[in-house]
Amino acid sequence: MTKLPPESSSGKPPAQPTRRAYHHGDLKRALIAAATDLLEQEGAEALSFRAVARAAGVSQSAPYNHFAGKEDLLATIAEAGFVALAAAQTAAARRWPAGEDRLTGLGLDYIRFAVAQPQLYRLMFGVGVNDWHAYPDVSAAKRATFAPLHHALGEFLGADTPAATLEQAAVAAWGLAHGLAMLRIDGSLAGRDRVGEAGPEEGALRLFGRGLRAACVAAR
Amino acid sequence: MTKLPPESSSGKPPAQPTRRAYHHGDLKRALIAAATDLLEQEGAEALSFRAVARAAGVSQSAPYNHFAGKEDLLATIAEAGFVALAAAQTAAARRWPAGEDRLTGLGLDYIRFAVAQPQLYRLMFGVGVNDWHAYPDVSAAKRATFAPLHHALGEFLGADTPAATLEQAAVAAWGLAHGLAMLRIDGSLAGRDRVGEAGPEEGALRLFGRGLRAACVAAR
DNA sequence: TTCTGGATATGAGCAGTGTTAACATTATGG
């Protein structure tokens, strides 16, 4: 496995791309990429720090110059996952018309993200790292992920919805999407394999959305 | 750490409780107990098979006479966790009056179970074991856990609710409870520390329940 | 009773892991 010439877009350019460099040039990025690949193949528990170094074509202790340890690497990947999920949610919110469709679309897209990269999603929600409090950046990225949902929900329920009610509704919606994704990932949902238009998820999401609005309207 | 005399209630009684036996007498049970204790202290990732043997006062390879490996032990503990959760749900259903209160109570009690033993709950839902399909007993125990919820939901929505709708509602309720529990466990919920009457969970659950019934009534 | 087979426990040992320390090489700024 030959070393790839560094291709950093924002890092320092290497001196001699043709010569086999003692210094990798963009190791951190390469390690994250290798680890992300290995993660989806083997899962977070089986992912070995040494294997990541091996895959990046570097000695087993080189990664310690860029990460405090294995957990730090996993946390970095999880954070990137949340950033990607946030981008996907923002895009989904733009793709669907406001209202029930947007809410349902956000939920389905959320689940699709989890299904497309189940190991990453599992990592993002606890597997491999015991205490996320040690990584406040990850927690922040996690919270930012759900801004689109919160916004869409506010639109859906109407501007005159009390803030407390909106907050509860957002928590419920988030919890529902997350719960459905988890159940889908570990095979607890007996429905169709693909998260399609007719799967149990959409039914649950639509039911939830309609019911939520009805309850909010009734509460006024 | 001296060896405890075996206290099996259903296993074979030991010959001489006073003498230090070469054979433990009830090792499997002791290993499960030790592992369950260690699990809550260190988490599933940090739990070592050897440490479990050490805690049980036995050599490091003795556990292999009772479990195929570390995953097998973890799966056994997870299965016991689902059985305990199922019992708690059944008890909760009996404790609350039928209707919205019972539904909300089931959800809150579900979350309380997770909060009381977060590491066990994390283990039950994927941490430490990559592929639950290898342990069909665990999957069966998991499904059985949600029978009380399904039943209470059927009562709550009325007997004339279509089966498909009920199924979707159950999936949604399950997903919601699970999602809320996960969010609570990893500190994503900013509300009060204890899962009390005024936490965001109860609001979300009540909103969900009321909305669900409204949506089902409207669908008729 | 003695014998014998199966269940259970022990110890040594292997390959692999996360992590650290001492050392080598390269890049960079004064």
Place this chain on the structure above:
DNA sequence: CCATAATGTTAACACTGCTCATATCCAGAA
């Protein structure tokens, strides 16, 4: 130009999951 920081390498430590040969105990058959 050169000290120094950044980044890489090798070696080693303690630990892990797991396997194997061996030792011990229990229980039923001769």
